[in-house]
Amino acid sequence: MSWLEVENLTLTFGGLKAVDNLSFSVEPDTVYTIIGPNGAGKSTVFNLICRIYDPVAGDVRLGGESLLSAKPHQIVRRGIARTFQNIELFEHATMLENLLIGRHSRDGFKPLRELFFAGGQLEQELAHRRKAEEVIEFLDLQAHRHARVSDLPYGIRKKIEIARALVAGPELLLLDEPSSGLTTEETADIAFWIEDIKADLGITVVMIEHDMKLVNKVSDKVLAIAEGRFLAEGTAAEVQDNQDVQHAYLGTGHD
């Protein structure tokens, strides 16, 4: 049994099959990358794993347990955190404030506990702060702790988006196009951090990515999809050599 199992997953939007009977599985402590042309269904797969959408068929299991009974806000507590293709941070808050919000998303808002158990609340706040500081140090973001996110360069904001996901303490991190909008140098930097997240934090990474240099560098396994369907799976080199994959990218169609 694999750790993350996606089985016969299907989702339609109107008449369009965005994800079509897709199955794959991910082993723990690996980087698993999903590639595919624009509109292939990659982000929809993430949205299905995070319970934003209900599949019309199929299942998603983590550690043998189906995620389909979970509500979107419970996904973080099931050990999953994600980043977005377009950065989704509170632009007018500081980096630290953004990280603390990311941490709170794990526990949810509990007004009664806040009223009656103020002592425990304080301890929890301190634990949140410690976790945020741990991630700040890990990603070498100390210089930006109190900077307003809107004042920071795009490359740093992209890294803060990863930090926001990490403070939730995930076992599975979903990265949606971590290199988009980054320079070649910044992309090389992100590759380094992804490798450290796997090796030093023991977090399994599932990544959607277009930049094949980054894919080649960090992926243990690559899945190619097109029109919501499985095309090929293997090492980055094997998948890039696959004829169906090449045809899908060239847009020449395939049988």
Ligand SMILES: Nc1ncnc2c1ncn2[C@@H]1O[C@H](COP(=O)(O)OP(=O)(O)OP(=O)(O)O)[C@@H](O)[C@H]1O
């Ligand atoms: N909420 C939605 N309503 C209707 N159609 C949608 C919706 N979300 C996605 N789609 C369609 O589903 C298909 C898959 O979209 P998706 O965003 O998952 O592709 P993708 O592989 O992530 O693409 P890209 O690489 O361009 O981000 C596309 O045809 C898209 O237009």
